[in-house]
Amino acid sequence: MCGIVGYLGRNKASEILVEGLSKLEYRGYDSAGIAVLDEGKIDVNKCKGRLANLESKISNKTVKGSLGIGHTRWATHGEPSDVNSHPHTNEAGTIAVVHNGIIENYIELREWLISEGYNFKSQTDTEVIPHLVDYYYNGDLLDAFIKATKKLSGSYAIGIICKDEPNKLIAVRKDSPLIVGVGEEESFIASDIPAILNHTRDIYLLEDNEFVIIDNNGIKILNSDKEEIKKEIFHVTWDANSAEKGGYDHFMLKEIHEQPKAVKDTLAGRITLGEKVKLDDVKISKEELESINRVYIVACGTAYNAGVVGKSILEKTIKLPVETDIASEFRYREPIIDKNTLMIVLSQSGETADTLAAIRLAKENNARVLAITNVVGSSIAREADDVLYTWAGPEIAVASTKAYVTQIITLYIVALYIAEMKGTMTEEEINEIKEGLLGLSDKIATIFKYEDEIKAIAESNKDKEDMYYLGRGLDYAVAMEGSLKTKEISYIHSEAYAAGELKHGTIALIEEGTPVIALATQENLFEKTVSNVREVSTRGAKVLGIAMEGHDTIEKVVDNVIYIPRVSPILAPVLSVVPLQLFSYHIAKARGCDIDKPRNLAKAVTVE
């Protein structure tokens, strides 16, 4: 995830910025840069790769200035490269900007600025910001910056400096975190607390649409009408380690809680009510889509589980046969692939060897390949014909959570895109799903209120050796992911079963006290699932049910139930997986497991 640091004080800004950025390295990044106001001009140094590259770039320079901004970039728009790294400047190099988040309307703004005579160097969404501020600049940076931000839609935390206002650092936030550090005759901005902990523990937490102006008179926080806002100082008591995890005990838990934002970001600019789906990087034409008669979804592990959800979503919406395959199996089973095949590959890392091999096989046979990945410029992104990025931000815990959820979100987006092009759904049906999608972020957040209850249930199961997850249809697909989460982080043996299939053998394993997690969110399958749950509960299973609000008849056959908010059944997987992630996390924690780095597992599997 991108990181921002900004400084105005008495010391050498370049050193403080680089040190601050080093404290944000844990968030993941692909390039780094700083801009320092030095001897009347803004000196920008930035490059692709590790922070060490930036350090060696500036090591033989004497940048003495004490005002500057720095950034570590996690690419979203444009591959990792020197030119795409932040800070970005206006053409004259008098205004420099760092930005976290996504500017949804950057294409329109870019076109408009080009028509006004501006030239762009990078592929980023960020570069519109310094040009916009330049457009409005008339000797008052704050004024120009406020006008520029009024033109932006999307999420942002932005830090800005200007050569002509040499003792001023301005920043703003909207839907992307930003804090202000209060030091002794020095002030800071940062996207996260660890960046400034070595200098101060006193911070202001900015709210959306609040601007901070740091100058020689101190710190002022204003709204967009330039009215001053009084804020309490928040004194940080966390140590550096827990500050990195935002106060959570593990990255996995932090990432579970980041899912509302990850979902919102992934939808941003792509799904808007009353507008057609927008996909910048997907170039497949209507004619090419018309010729597709078969779809494969290919992936590994959790991404494969997202693909199983994807099969149902696509079949229901684009009315074509869809097969989901495990990448390591796919190419050895002689699949039928030709120019009328669309292959969708899912991969958080974009580097999974088996998934990459499947792409190569598909391309040798003239299929069209669409990659859904979280890493811009990864091998899978480069080899596919089209790429759609999940904007989950880097996932640090080995066990995937927010990447899974955003992969499913991206599959809905693809499904609606194809359905709109091919006319396989009515406008009303499409709008209903779009509306549902836009409401998911808030709905995920409401599930967290059950966390203590889920934790207590998890703790009561910590000594079990086997567990079963049941569901039908989309619930079965989510059960597979719940089961994988449980085994990989808690080391409890777990299996997912299609609820109706259990009685054909596996039910023999159910005995007094066997834990069963039963998903029953699908309206049309609810009664049938309840009957299957009764089959296990009457044999002694201890059942945790996951159902939609209003389906309280499930309480007759389960021991505990967690309700997810009401949503169209096709969208339920994005909600129902959340209690399963929390359940697995809390069991693993109760068992004392190394949650963020489970034994024998790696984050990117680059061997076949």
Ligand code: F6R
């Ligand atoms: C499990 C998990 C793995 C990955 C799998 C594929 O939590 O993260 O199962 O999903 O190794 O990795 P990617 O998505 O990087 O291709």
